[in-house]
Amino acid sequence: MIHSLFLVSNSGDIFLEKHWKSVISRSVCDYFFEAKEKAGDPENVAPVLQTPHHYLISIYRDKLFFVSVTQTEVPPLFVIEFLHRVADTFQDYFGECSESVIKDNTVTVYELLEEMLDNGFPLATESNVLKEMIRPPTILRSVVNTLTGGSNVGGTLPTGQLSNVPWRRVGVKYTNNEAYFDVIEEIDAILDKSGTTVFAEIQGVIEACVKLSGMPDLTLSFMNPRLLDDVSFHPCVRFKRWESERVLSFIPPDGNFRLLSYHVSSQNLVAIPVYVKQNISFLETGSCGRLDITIGPKQTMGKMVESLMVTIPMPKSVLNVNLIATQGTYTFDLSTKVLLWDIGKLNPQKLPNLRGSLSVQPGAPKPEENPSINIDLKIQQLAISGLKVSRLDMYGEKYKPFKGVKYVTKAGKFQVRT
Amino acid sequence: MSSSSAFNDEKGGSSSVGEPEYGHDPASGGIFSSDYKRHDDLKEMLDSNKDSLKLEAMKRIVAMIARGKNASDLFPAVVKNVACKNIEVKKLVYVYLVRYAEEQQDLALLSISTFQRGLKDPNQLIRASALRVLSSIRVTIIVPIMMLAIKEAASDMSPYVRKTAAHAIPKLYSLDPEQKDQLIEVIEKLLADKTTLVAGSVVMAFEEVCPERIDLIHKNYRKLCNLLIDVEEWGQVVIINMLTRYARTQFLNPNINESLLEEGGGGEKTFYGSDEDEDEDDEEKEKEKKVEAAAMAKRKPYVMDPDHRLLLRNTKPLLQSRNAAVVMAVAQLYFHLAPKAEVGVIAKALVRLLRSHSEVQYVVLQNVATMTIKRRGMFEPYLKSFYIRSTDPTQIKILKLEVLTNLANETNISTILREFQTYIKSMDKDFVAATIQAIGRCATNIGEVRDTCLNGLVQLLSNRDELVVAESVVVIKKLLQMQPEKHSDIIKHMAKLTDNIQVPMARASILWLIGEYCEHVPKIAPDVLRKMAKSFTNEEDIVKLQILNLAAKLYLTNSKQTKLLTQYVLNLAKYDQNYDIRDRARFIRQLIVPTEKSGALSKYAKKLFLALKPAPVLESPFKDRDHFQLGSLSHLLNAKAGGYQELPDWPETAPDPSVRNVEVPEWTKCSSREKRKEKKVEKPFYSDSEGESGPTESADSESDSASGSESGSGSEGSGTGSESEESEEASVSEEEDEEEEKKTKKRESKKPVQESESEQSSEEEDRKRERKSKQRKSESESESDEEEDSESDSSQSESEDSESEAEIKKKKKAAESKPPSKPVKKDTKKEKKEMSLLDLDDFEPTPSPQVTPVNNLLSNSLVTDLEGLSLSDAVLSPATIAPSSALKSYELLHRITGEGLSVEYCFSRQPFSPDANMVAVQMHFTNNSTSDTKNLHMEDVKLQSGMRVKDFPEIELLPAGEKATAVMGIDFCDSTQAANFQLCTHTRKFFVSIQPPVGELMRPVFLTENEFKKEQGQLMGMNEIAEKLTLDAKCRNEHAIVQRVTTAANLSRVPCGSDKECRFAGRTVTSGSLVLVTVASREEGAAQLMVNCEKMLIGTMLVKDILLALTQ
DSSP, rough: OOOOEEEEETTOOEEEEEEEOOOOOGHHHHHHHHHHHHHHGGSSSOOOOOOOSOOOEEEEEEEEEEEEOOSSSHHHHHHHHHHHHHHHHHHHHHSSSSSSHHHHHHHHHHHHHOOOOOOEEEEEEOOHHHHHOOOOOHHHHHHHHHOOOOBOOOOOOOOGGSSEEEEEOOOOOOOEEEEEEEEEEEEEEEEESSSSSEEEEEEEEEEEEEOSSSSOOOEESSGGGGEEEEEEEEEEHHHHHHHHHHHEEOOSSSHHHHHHHEOOOOSSSSOOOOEEEEEEEEEESEEEEEEEEEEEOOOOTTTEEEEEEEEOOOTTEEEEEEESSSEEEEETTTTEEEEEEEEOOSSSSSEEEEEEEEOTTTOOOOOSSOEEEEEEEEEEEOOOTTEEEEEEEESSSSSEEEEEEEEEEEEEEEOOOO | HHHHHHHHHHHHHHTGGGOOOOOOGGGGGOHHHHHHHHHHHHHHHHHHHHHHHHHHHHHHHHHHHHOOOOOOGHHHHHHHHOOOSSSHHHHHHOOOOOOHHTOOOHHHHHHHHHHHHHHSSSSSHHHHHHHHHHHHHGGGGGGGHHHHHHHHTOOOOOOOHHHHHHHHHHHHHHOOGGGHHHHHHHHHHHHTOOHHHHHHHHHHHHHHOTTTGGGGGGGGGHHHHHHGGSSHHHHHHHHHHHHHHHHHHHHTTTTTHHHHHHHSSSOOSSSSSHHHHSSSHHHHHHHHHHHHHHHHHHHHHOOOHHHHHHHHHHHHGGGBBBHHHHHHHHHHHHHSSOOOOHHHHHHHHHHHHHSHHOOOOOOHHHHHHHHHHHHHHHHHHGGGOOOOOTTTHHHHHHHHHHHHHHHTTTTHHHHHHHHHHHHHSOOOHHHHHHHHHHHHHHHHHHHHHHHHHHHHHHHHTTTOOHHHHHHHOOOOOHHHTTTTOOOOOHHHHHHHHHOOOOOOOHHHHHHHHHHHHTTTTTTHHHHHHHHHHHGGGGHHHHHHHHHHHHHHHHHHHHHHHHHHHHHHHHHHHHSSSHHHHHHHHHHHHHHHHTTTTTOGGGGGGHHHSOOOOOOOOOOOOTTTTTGOOSSSHHHHHTTTTTTTOOOOOOOOOOGGGGEEEEEEHHHHHHHHHHHHHHHHHHHHHHHHHHHTTHOOOOOOOHHHHHHHHHHHHHHHHHHHHTTOOHHHHHHHHHHHHHHHHHHHHEEEEEEEHHHHHHHHHHHHHHHHHHHHHHHHHHHHHHHOOOSTTTTTTSSSOOOOOSSSSHHHHHHHHHHHHTTHHHHHHHHHHHHHHHHHHGGGGSSSOOOOGGGGGHHHHHHHHHHHHHHHHHOSSSOOOOOOOOGTTTEEEEEEEEEETTTTTTEEEEEEEEETTTTTTEEEEEEEEEEEESOOOEEEEEEEEEOOOOEEEOOOOEEEEETTTTTEEEEEEEETTSSSSEEEEEEEEEEEEEEEEEEOGGGGGEEEEEOOHHHHHHHHHHSSSGGGGEEEEEEGGOOOOHHHHHHHHHHHHHOEEEOOSOEEEEEEEEEEETTTTEEEEEEEOOOOGGGEEEEEEOOOHHHHHHHHHHHHHOOO
16 A cells, blocks of 8 residues: 655655655655646645656645655545544644654654554554554653663553554543543635625534543533534544434543534524625726725624634735734735734724735736635634533543533634635 | 665765754765764664663664665664564664565574564564564565464464454565465455454455455455444445445446436447447347336336445445545445435535545545536535635645536526636636636536626636636637637637737637638638738747648638638748648648649548538546546546556346355344244235335345245245345345335336336246246255255255356355365264263263263362372462362462462362353462451453453451452453452452463363364364473373373363373363364383464463473
8 A cells, every 4th residue: 555655845855764665766756846846836736646657645734745655556545644644643742743853753753654554554543552652752751761761662562452442541540530622613604795605614623632540431412413414523432322312422532632523504504703894906007006904793692702813815916015903913924925914802892904005016917806815713612503512421430520611613714705 | 885875875965954963074075984983883882782772773773764874784783683672672673674674685584583483472462563574574585484474373363463464465465476375365264354453454455465356255245344333444445445346246236227217218328338330120129128128127126235235334324434535435335336316425424525634625526526427416515615715725726616517507507607707816827727618618518608608708808817818719719619600709809819819729729710710700811811821930830730721711712812821821831840730731732722633632622621510528527537436546547557446337137145145053044034934924015015026026035935935845944044134134124215215116117117018027927937947956956965964954055046057056065165064073073972972981981071071070180189199399389278289379469468368379170150261260368467358359350352350259258367269260362361450358459460371271171082083183284283302200101191281281181092192182261272282102201292273372382381291
């Protein structure tokens, strides 16, 4: 299946290679560089490339390319999903997934890759199993290691692989037993010029942080499970119970994990929390344009809109901007031509406004399209779909855990066309 | 060395920028020396005694490998450390070894013995990792060793080791494809494995080694379907893809009726397309045949095979997986296998994947694009999910556009066009060009909006961006071809554009349009030619060709005005650099310019050039891509990738479904038979509602039973017997659905049926009769077979609607080739036992099989009595209680650590009554303290998977100075792994563990000499371990040998004619595998020990233990 993996930095430097079968020369990446050159933007590199003898399947994550090489037929999603899992694992182990961090932990990374695939077929991808075999580096341990010459290789043999709940290891012990669930909803929307909704939907996830001793068996139930239209589960969730009773029954992995992602049925009207009044125009003659944006609350269910941020990718011919913001600060990146307005909290009494002039390259034609406005926001203690967790029960263990549920609504791909 | 380091340097050169640690400074010129030096000190570190230094060295070496540097010259130094005690060093050495073994084959061989030792380790994880590394070493010489190791591991008792064995199979196959046959045997064995851990890996091995051996899947099909949900996600993907292929070869097309209907109405001849080119007569017949076939299909409503349904039902929940690859795999399975009405469920899941990473979106959209061509309705409700955001990467935008275009129809076209209008204003020019093409496609597909689209596109002609204009011209050209008369003004408008547009493709398109429709623009056309002639030399090739075409066409229609111009252009072209253009010029001149010897063709010049051209069809690039399995790499690339397995077409008649039946135990058979009877009663009810369609085929098994009863041959029971229960249930629960389906289908197809009914039914009946007679024959045959085989009514005797007798026989043979081993064994055993009852009077009294344990106890105590006399080295614990005094007792809890409580345990060798699969452990508690101990019980049992424990009853009170005894049972799962638990008193908890010697994992069985020899004969080869030894001076007589062996292992003696040989037999407690031991003594204390055991691990350990007992 997966023959080799090359980690390539954004600048085109191959800084790590791993082969699970015989060695493939890194010159195979030249085809990839060629495609990258052609695509210009790293996001536009085709994930699957065909070369005379190999197929290159790559992903782009955190300014790194994970380029894998295969020689035979393999479902491309299989490889892509696996590569993302690798990146997730790095993230999980080192806190971030960047070139410098991977270079600093080359040996750990190499050992991880060794354990994750056998002969190109995934062997252990559960982070719980991996962590038993290769301990993630911590500051304390790295100090100890430098003193004693120890490494991060686990001394004990992992037993998680052998159990039928591979995502949880046995013998977990905590003094404070706690289980937290974050219900995070994102609004994906496209609004047109006049502010009417072209398309809007709500996607949600439940992120869990479970620190419970032993083998707890949890049941999470909702007040209104009918809202959930399409769901996908962590493997620990028992599908049968969901089908029959609409409750989430599971033995949780230890630590952080995504329990559920869902889609709210499209029958429900999506509440759009803010409105945008905008006017961006470029003059036909003369090298300037005008910009005037006001943002106000629309359907916020009485909650405060926070971390409000507006991003506008300007046309390439815009040279600079000269604006005044009544609230927050704005920046304009001269190279990428992205205007960023960080507003913060939305005050319903005094609406934030950004206005001023844009200077356009002299002689350049007037941009045909007005740039679209992307909005980012956060509303605490509100799931915009109205989803509510009703209760969490624990079986199988005797202690009483501390339980908590938090709701957050965010803007996903929230775009206003102008 | 120097060459390798030079190579190394060259390799590292490209990436040396970001490597502060090992980046060399070329200015110093010391590359070589530093290289030497660096490796020297690594070697030194590796040779040192300190693990920390070794570890540091290994880390640096692995870092080098990770960066793609060459570290092969360190091989000898590294390989020495393969047996290092430190697990961390060891792991890194393995990493190194796997990387470089291929290059240094001879040296790599040094490490092999370490792994071979590891393969025998009692810890399953060590066995697995040894196998993993051993199989990863790509050295051809060790192929036989690998083969042996894989075979051994494939029957290991740990599923994890078996999984590793499955992983090793493709490795060995790629190393030496000649091993294929042997590997297939292993695969076959592992496919039968019932654990989820193994399933995914072995199917992966199957796909890599022998994807064509679909027959291996039959028996495991239902098991795989049922296990699927619990298999790890990567395995799921592989299994689902394989099962898709399998289903395509074994089941009927669920949409068969529909496709036949289509065939009748539309012109799509998929089924009989091959005979199309025949005479009219034949065509007549063919038509008849087709009508017949269609009618037949309607008459005989399609009923889904219950196994087909099982697959669809068991994969559906996986659409909810978090793993995109799994969701995609299920989606493609449904697309390729499900009835049209059910495919819709996948749309929602696929749309969900669009929220994922852009790479995932890319792949999913490609597949959605293909699906939307065939099944547009499926995605229509999700139209808006494919709307494009300005932040999407271009490749995603273009794919979404493709999907939107495929989804466009009369009802939604206005919304889609409105969307397109916003896209045209995008800053991303490639995307705009694609949008324009998409508009063109919408316009050709949907007649109502053609004019609107055309107008929109014409407006774009005044766009400032040249690319947009050019693209529009190309698309307009295609649209105009459909109805040129109406749009001469557009053509005029475009003629004007030639002055401004520079994009060659667009210019060529305009010229072609003007030439083609020159009669609509008689005034402008010659003028355009004049301009073009002026700039001819500066044009691109495609434009030049079109200028020539234009000239030719104008010459033919309007020679008065353009004769000279044409001559001029042709002259220019004559001397052009491009030979295509020169050729074209020559060709045109010959054709159109009349000369004295102008050929016959020139008469037809007008016909040639001004023929009516068919309008181009704007097609999706994704059309017909679905002949590749969706979700595959080949589909994505639209080209066959290496190792791609074609998705076969549906068979026209379903292959025998009975091949998937698995033998089931007696009792299920009975119950299934009962069920069948119930069904038969129900049947008329259904068939009433269905009319005559009922009895023909609802499920193959049913039709079988019906025919059986008609024939009245008495073979009914055996004929229907061994349908497995699962399928039974499946079909029952399916019944309702099927009914519904049938009914609806009925309604649809009622009329045509009536028309062709009479001749159809008679034919049908004939066929039925024929089939029945065949069945009868085959059934009677099977019966006679069974009679020979006196009690094996478990043998397979399905004779469903099979194709030919020969095949039935073959299958029967195949099915029976396995079972005989069991029934026959039983048979002989029974006989032999009776015999032995007589024989045995000579040897031992009353050994009836039922009372073996008792007898065994007796003999045990006898042995122990004797032991007490002769064994001087047996440690007799004072604490042990009388009956088991000779049993070796082990300490569980020492008096001091137990704070006065001491516990000892021994294996009582008595059957543990609550659970026969457990080993009885007798515990002796002694309270040495001055206070009472209360509530003595156990807690928190930690076990390896598969092991079980039955706690001893709580001891309420153990007064000071007193003793107590309790018995607990442990199922060690035939392994010597320890059972860990806590021993609790009212005040304290103690961690304790019980580890059994291998000899206690078995219980004695009684065998006669003949049986022993027979069983031994079946446990040869891998299962036999022989060892030479010199007997201890004290145990050279038979008596002593027997004593020592029975002390070491819980075996019973097998009577034997020769006094030189002692034989012992037992069965392992959990799995009941036979353990046979033979000790043959020779002269002067030399002896040979032979152990035969199916569980090789147990065998090896037992050999070790007995050797120890006999030599000391």
